[in-house]
Amino acid sequence: MRIEIKGLDDERFHRPLQNIANLFFEESEVLLAADDSAELQVTFNWQASDTVLAKAELFEKETDKRYQASHEIEIVPESTDKEVFKEVKRAVSYVFVNVLQDMTGIKQKWGILTGIRPTKLLHRKIKQGISPKIAHEQLQEDYMISEEKVALMEKIVERQMDVVPDLYSLKNEVSIYIGIPFCPTKCAYCTFPAYAINGRQGSVQSFLGGLHFEIREIGKWLKENNIKITTIYYGGGTPTSITAEEMDMLYEEMYASFPDVDKVREITVEAGRPDTITPEKLEVLKKWNIDRISVNPQSYIQETLKAIGRHHTVEETIEKFHLSRSMGMNNINMDLIIGLPGEELPEFKTTLDETKKLMPESLTVHTLSFKRASEMTRNKQKYKVASREEAEKMMNAAENWTAEHGYTPYYLYRQKNILGNLENVGYSIPGQESIYNIMIMEEQQTIIGLGCGAASKFIDPVTEKITQFANPKDPKSYNDHFEHYTHKKIEILEELFKKENFHA
Template sequence: MRTIYITGVPERVHPSLRRIADLFFETTDIVTTKEEADLHLDVVEDDRLTVCVATSDNRWERWIHLENSDDPQEWKRKVNDVFLQILEEMTGMKQPWGILTGIRPTKLFHTGLRQGQSPDEIETNLQKQYRIHSEKTALMNQITERQLAALPDLYELRKEVSIYIGIPYCPTKCAYCTFPAYAIRRKSGQVNGFLLALEEEMETIGAWLVQNNIKVTTIYFGGGTPTSITAEEMDRLYAHMYKTIPGVSSVRELTVEAGRPDTITPEKIDVLKKWNIDRISINPQSYTQETLKAIGRHHTVEETIEKYWLAKSMGLDNINMDLILGLPGETTKELKHSLDETEKLMPASLTVHTLSFKRASKMTKQRDKYQVATRDEIGRMMQMAQEWMAERSYLPYYVYRQKNILGNLENTGYSKKGAESLYNIMIMEERQTIIGIGCGAASKFVHPQTGKIERFANPKDPASYLMTHKEAIAKKIHLLNQTFSIDPHTNEQHEMGEQNESHSSRKVAGVSAKE
């Protein structure tokens, strides 16, 4: 960890400077005295801005001319820009995403399109304003084009919603994971209790949707691993969904994650087929058995391949598979093996994740135990994956980034043409309200006119969910009424005048998703 002492900078800018430093030093801390600091960042403002970074044995200095010294956003962006330049010179590292630390970079591209800019103009502006490298702006350009081809009415879907349903159970919890992933305890009756509470939440939300004539665009079962429950429980849950959620038979996409191949059986595939689930995920993460053991996945490589072909043979053709770059002990050699095995399957879509050290994961807490790829190695692995995808007509259609991601890279979803996950586009671009139901399910309430986003999350663990689900339901109904301007007493929708949403979208997408 590195420590930074900052002078001459308003405290509101400190978080963005720390995030930029984290790109180079993994973790940094802002300290209150110069004596305890590894770096001293000082900004002096007179007729120009002078930015200086000093260590115990060296000093770097840059001067900035501000076009509008009264604009706090320009001031902040310029200081971030110069701080990044100095750290690149100091460390020899290059940051392909520049000063952009937000997790949804393509939102900036969509904002530019909505404002009438051409794609080339947007790329130029992003390179200038955020120091994003040209290969990343080209990726953003390609992705937004694919998204609008898959969802031509993407910008008109704010009066609809999508639904995420969280099933918190998993055979084991992977070392890198922070999602809800609890062992099934049959004797305690917890699973049945959870499903009853989930059905209650589904029923109340469904009644609100019916009452207010709100359409559902997509439905996504995640977790955990939704196929961890029995075939009979899956059948009961999907039947309840069709009964309570309006228009399930006509939603544009219905996805169930079956990520752990050790949860897939012919009986469960029959249930998925019975209820017209049209997209599933079966996630190898790696095709090296030693890696699976190291990260806590208790299935074999052969089982992944067998379950993929089983699902295909039973009529499930739209299958996504995930690979993770940089898993412990892996280099380009292991990635090449995984890509060679993937070529034998050629699923409809592939998601390439870069390993991220999530704060609450086992891998982060015991980081010294896990030897992961170096920055240079992870860059080569990303390049290999990108070239492999392009050569086989897998095209990128969504991208997102995470804190503490190896190499300051990204996670990218690829698919064959027409096999894009519509839910993934919706959740990443935040163009409509996502209602989260079940354990760990995060709701995002997107105002149809302003684009303002309010978030609410259910508890991750089943016991807390069971105790608080009624309160969570009431809170979500309140937020839905507020978002869609529904009078809860009359159930009438108030007229909402058209407003310019670009400022709100820009505020959410900006340098950081939290700003």
């Protein structure tokens, strides 16, 4: 769908309008210039004084129909030009969503939001001392969020504050993410740094040498500056792709280098691929007091696993879950994905029925996202996925199933190009939530990324300004430059946690 935009020639409007168009059309192109071939023409006008008033008229050429909307927002006195323009963008987004909803009949339950972390909006209002009732009304009014989604946000934020009551005061601590960029095979939907491990043992060993260096140097800096670690999370890739001996040496390094590991609130290791789990590796986890892992089925339909490139069987998932449980893994997470190729509501119900037999402590329900660099996105014609309506039925089934079986939602995030404009929700038996998942989603503290492809997110303890910094994604580049990236991270930490900030 080609959409010609009139009345907005400022490039700063292009991205928000394109993101909104993507919510309604599988293939869309927003053009801030005249284009006779465009199927839709949307004319905007806006003005700003004490208020911002935005109007839009959509003309659908094929039907000769027109749709109109207007929206007004009060401007806070003494707002800067940047703050005023932010409100202009919000008003423009508001009327754009309205006319597209009228034309397509598609109701956007997340309103004008296209960002990843909607619950941050509610946290911000709580920190400002706004009452829950007023916050609820403001979210609906300001962003067009539906009653259903606001209620979900409220339930999640309430649970997060129960799990981490000091969430807003953890800015002087950090969490650590450690990325292991290897997997048995690469899944069709994946864009994470993940390289098939077979035949790459030399690359693995070089990578681990760099990772040990990062852990030592960052650990040394944290000790010298008296900075505590809240959580540690091993992701990837699949962290259990490496050998039991390599895992053992890595965790030994962690305990030797990081400050007070025995006081860290939570250590998680993603053992996401069942075909990487062995008794020897579970013994290593047990040795180092790590009992929170992920064993991710994604689906319990064998044809689906084959289609997406996961070379384990449904039976192996179940077998490795029971093995993990029998060897002392007391907090097991499982990931499920809504909308995988060839699956609709009946197949997803089968997956939920199988999950009931295992009852993991936590369950993350992802909605399939067409990530730009994935095999699935490059070959969309090969992978038939569920419709928007079917995806929503599957999400509703997950919500009902988790509620019936004692799980509570505790974190949420969204992605670009997510099927049905839905969301990813983490559910947990109360008391078994992943603290790391809350920290990464709500951005209340710095998270230091170590390893290939690991991204660091530095959050200023005073201003809360976010600075992102990523290690190289491929093992060779990482191996060549890990010292540089380590020292660069320490420079940022030095600036972030300088004495006057640290005690603010």
